[in-house]
Amino acid sequence: MLDQTYESPKPKIIAGAKYDWELVIGLEVHAQVASKAKLFSGASTKFGAEPNSNVAFVDAAMPGMLPVINEFCVEQAVRTGLGLKAEINLYSAFDRKNYFYPDLPQGYQISQLYHPIVGEGEVLVELSEGIARLVRVERIHLEQDAGKSIHDMDPNMSFVDLNRTGVALMEIVSRPDIRGPEEAAAYVAKIRQILRYLGTCDGNMQNGNLRADVNVSVCRAGDYERYRETDDFAHLGTRCEIKNMNSMRFMQAAIDFEAKRQIAILEDGGKVHQETRLYDPDKNETRSMRSKEEAHDYRYFPCPDLLPLEIEQDWVDGIAATLPELPDDKKSRFINDFGLSDYDASVLTADVANAAFFENVAKGRDGKLAANWVINELFGRLKKDDKSISDSPVSADQLGGVIELITKGDISGKIAKALFEIVYVEGGVPAEIVEARGMKQVTDTGAIEAAVDKIIAANPAQVEKAKANPKLAGWFVGQVMKATGGKANPKAVSEIVGSKLGLR
Numbered sequence: 001m002l003d004q005t006y007e008s009p010k011p012k013i014i015a016g017a018k019y020d021w022e023l024v025i026g027l028e029v030h031a032q033v034a035s036k037a038k039l040f041s042g043a044s045t046k047f048g049a050e051p052n053s054n055v056a057f058v059d060a061a062m063p064g065m066l067p068v069i070n071e072f073c074v075e076q077a078v079r080t081g082l083g084l085k086a087e088i089n090l091y092s093a094f095d096r097k098n099y100f101y102p103d104l105p106q107g108y109q110i111s112q113l114y115h116p117i118v119g120e121g122e123v124l125v126e127l128s129e130g131i132a133r134l135v136r137v138e139r140i141h142l143e144q145d146a147g148k149s150i151h152d153m154d155p156n157m158s159f160v161d162l163n164r165t166g167v168a169l170m171e172i173v174s175r176p177d178i179r180g181p182e183e184a185a186a187y188v189a190k191i192r193q194i195l196r197y198l199g200t201c202d203g204n205m206q207n208g209n210l211r212a213d214v215n216v217s218v219c220r221a222g223d224y225e226r227y228r229e230t231d232d233f234a235h236l237g238t239r240c241e242i243k244n245m246n247s248m249r250f251m252q253a254a255i256d257f258e259a260k261r262q263i264a265i266l267e268d269g270g271k272v273h274q275e276t277r278l279y280d281p282d283k284n285e286t287r288s289m290r291s292k293e294e295a296h297d298y299r300y301f302p303c304p305d306l307l308p309l310e311i312e313q314d315w316v317d318g319i320a321a322t323l324p325e326l327p328d329d330k331k332s333r334f335i336n337d338f339g340l341s342d343y344d345a346s347v348l349t350a351d352v353a354n355a356a357f358f359e360n361v362a363k364g365r366d367g368k369l370a371a372n373w374v375i376n377e378l379f380g381r382l383k384k385d386d387k388s389i390s391d392s393p394v395s396a397d398q399l400g401g402v403i404e405l406i407t408k409g410d411i412s413g414k415i416a417k418a419l420f421e422i423v424y425v426e427g428g429v430p431a432e433i434v435e436a437r438g439m440k441q442v443t444d445t446g447a448i449e450a451a452v453d454k455i456i457a458a459n460p461a462q463v464e465k466a467k468a469n470p471k472l473a474g475w476f477v478g479q480v481m482k483a484t485g486g487k488a489n490p491k492a493v494s495e496i497v498g499s500k501l502g503l504r
Helices: 071-083 180-196 223-228 248-267 314-322 327-338 340-350 351-364 369-383 396-408 413-426 430-436 445-458 460-468 472-484 489-502
Strands: 011-013 022-031 095-098 106-112 121-128 131-144 148-150 160-162 168-176 210-220 242-244 275-280 285-291
Touching: 011 248, 022 180, 022 223, 022 248, 071 106, 071 168, 106 131, 121 180, 131 180, 131 472, 180 248, 180 327, 180 351, 210 223, 210 248, 223 314, 242 248, 242 285, 242 314, 242 396, 248 275, 248 285, 275 351, 327 351, 327 413, 340 351, 340 369, 351 369, 351 396, 369 413, 396 413, 396 430, 396 445, 413 430, 445 472, 445 489, 472 489
Parallel strands: 242 275
Antiparallel strands: 011 022, 022 168, 022 210, 095 106, 121 131, 131 168, 148 160, 210 242, 275 285
């Protein structure tokens, strides 16, 4: 059920020449398990190693070599299932998916078709404040990755790198609950966020550690809801699969193109053929790769080299007890404990490292002020310098020190920005910098009053204008701040100016 605090978004309607159409999208997210060793061998999974250097005999399909299950990869899959509120199957088994790939030496892929390790779950995908799509997860199964074929090193030959062969993947299969390109990207982003919080996949799409196959079909407007009640999606149009999407932007563009392609075929009286397609970002189009195989085409059968996995509920419960606070729960806590807006809490919890940094800054301090400085000043500067939070020149303690000085009234907001720049570039303890460089805010009302008197005495004409129009009193505040080098307490200056001009 959708959380009562959220409203389900309306489906995206694509206006056709003859009819209005709706999109139906399901995704298969392939997430590389965060593990130092492969699924069935002890070979390293380190990215960027010399070609064919992370290959054990079993990965290379040497005669007589048998796979041995990596228990940690199983644990990571269970952890992922728990994080997605999914059913954990205490009995699961591996199957052979037979097909020829030059970068898969065995001639088959070890996967899980009939008995996956994780069953049904769900993901709440927030699209805007108060609007969310509940996407059902059908299953998560473990399988081994294939290698990589390289075609651009020689005009006459292709090269094969087997480093990825045998790397553990979790295939997270959604139901066709996604209704538009933006929702698809938001769903993958949410899966990625949860996996990073769990520590089960680093989510690095650039390295291929997270990628998605996107199944797209179209149906006449209104048909989806009629069939959704019974999960009878067979009547909602023939789907085409777009393979290996590893960019949110390209994913949205590919879905948009594919939907329009299918609509054009249908409105011209043609028939959409089920097939696998690739997206070409240079031409912004999808093109046919091969006709879509069904399960029987792969000639699945139980893997004779691996016994079924039988795990105990106590083991699952032990993993559940170690789960970290997940993004949705952390966001709710930030809103409740620190008084943050929905937007600020979403920004701060989008990444687990960012959330931890903010929490250290806000600990024992003004949460709203901390959020403002982390989001606007720190994140803004890091983005400008193309740095991540792990590379931040300003630590949580240092930024917290700046916030404490603001809260105590030792520095103004303007001085704080100058102080932040010094800490960012030079480092140091904020309080010591303020003391050493004479940056402390002037709070002595006597000194401020003297400065106000001086400005008023020098500008009698401006005094008369301000008395006639109180809004002009701000001019005096600005002059006093300028005269004090921005160190005077702005609130105190404003009060004294108003009193001296008889406006209070």
